[in-house]
Amino acid sequence: MQTVKKIYVSLIFLFLYAPIGTLIVLSFNASKTRSKWGGFTMQWYASLLQDEVILDALTTTLLIAFLSALIASVIGTIAAVAMNGMKRRTRTLLIGVTNIPMLNADIVTGISLMLLFISIGLRFGFGTILLSHITFNIPYVILCIMPRMKQLNPSVYEAALDLGASHITAFFKVMLPDLMPGILSGFLMAFTMSLDDFIITHFTKGAGIDTLSTKIYTEVKKGIKPEMYALSTIIFVTVLILLFLVNKTPDKKEKTN
């Protein structure tokens, strides 16, 4: 029975990770053909780092991810604080509304954003990508902060007021530190989501600018180069690390408290 269980679990992991595993293995394959193992090499990683177009796309991706996660964290925190002060029914309704963009198909979100930008006459480029990433990131931030918010003892904020703090001081000195673990994991989640996105970016980026995912897509259309395996591996590992951090932060904070 035990062995059957072990085999079953191994099979699941095999199916889940076989594709990614293949990719990672191929990224170190010296042979250019996919069917043959030509020995271990780092050359695809090396040539990747010399490819200026790719490095440009990487900079754009990181910048968009960082800025959109940061701005979404600020907006999301403010929204969560406001929603917490609302009556129960309004709050439930609003949380539902903010959840919709997360469940919505990316392609629908992408096309709607594109249409919106066209209709208000925005020039496509860095700005439009950033705007759309902020948009789809906000719900994730709210999602991460709300549970933390519910754990807060409302008397703590009142205690700060009672001791003479203004609302602003009470918020920054007392409420924000308590919310910080939630905000931090919201930020990392948003960063990952932004890093990860292809479809929405594809529809809102316009010509002349690329993030890594859209860059890979165009490159692949021209024929797959082994550098792309290396790039995909790097993205995968980065996202993996970020997800690991997202799940780790709240726990760690709780223990040090």
Added chain:
Amino acid sequence: MQKELIKLEHISKSFDGQMVLDDLDLNIHENEFVTLLGPSGCGKTTTLRILGGFVNPDNGRVIFDSRDITNVPPNKRHLNTVFQKYALFTHMTIADNIAFGLKIKNKPKSYIDDKIKYALKLVNLEGYEKRMPDSLSGGQQQRIAIARAIVNEPKVLLLDEPLGALDLKLRQEMQYELIRMKNELGITFVYVTHDQEEALTMSDTIVVMNQGYIQQIGTPESIYNEPENAFVADFIGDSNIIAATMIEDKLVEILGVRFACVDTGFGIRKPVDVVIRPEDVELTAPEEGTINGVVTHLIFKGVHYEMEVMANGFEWLVHSTQLTPVGTKVGIRVDPFNIQIMNKPESEDEEAVALEL
């Protein structure tokens, strides 16, 4: 009596159409330990929150030190609150918690350090400066919450069921601590609780509340010994509350038997309620008492035995140090001084009507 410090005038408050306080008047004096006592939902916490500035009354005024502070926000009031669930700042050390109010007032560092030392000494937690709140027990956290409030030298300390989350032993210990702190600080305490024993132990004045009305204001002794209505009698301690008829001054008919009492001025042949505390019911040999009965229940309570005696259709609650087994025929005698006569409420409303002291 000391000078008046707080005056609540005609305070009314309702939440979502539900009346919580109705035309409440209350005076609190300097250096007084006032307890607002009542069942949950009686409006005691709302009254405290109005004092603290966290709730604005719909009607009425809050006068503090002869100044109208009805619309003054909590951070501008010279009183501090100790909250039910401690409400410590969990990301700050104990010292930072206590220093919070002083830092906002930009007090010099040496002053703040002295104050922290003094406050920790007052609450018997010296040397806890560097600890985090989560590493402290519930009782210790509550002490820190008190320390954090009193370093600001408020004229009044508001306490919202501060001992509610503690176990019995710790609660009793903290009651004495609070009395000691109050005497040491010489400030006014306004204390909210639903625990009548807590109220009787600590207070100078007890304000019994029910359904948004003040039922009785008085010293613990007067509240316990001379409850003004059946609610107060029932809420404060165990008691026998029996419908009776006042025959004339100093004579009352209870369950068809005439008892001598000391109250006068209730009129002739007037229906009243009488309160007799269980420890005031004396058991005698049958026929030697005013009324005869049989012991039906017996429980050992530690300090005394709790018995129920069936007599003339009423189960009398009796506390006695003398064991009387179930089934014993007994007589019941009550000292006239221990029979407390109360007017019958004429309507539901009147039962809850505010009584002036």
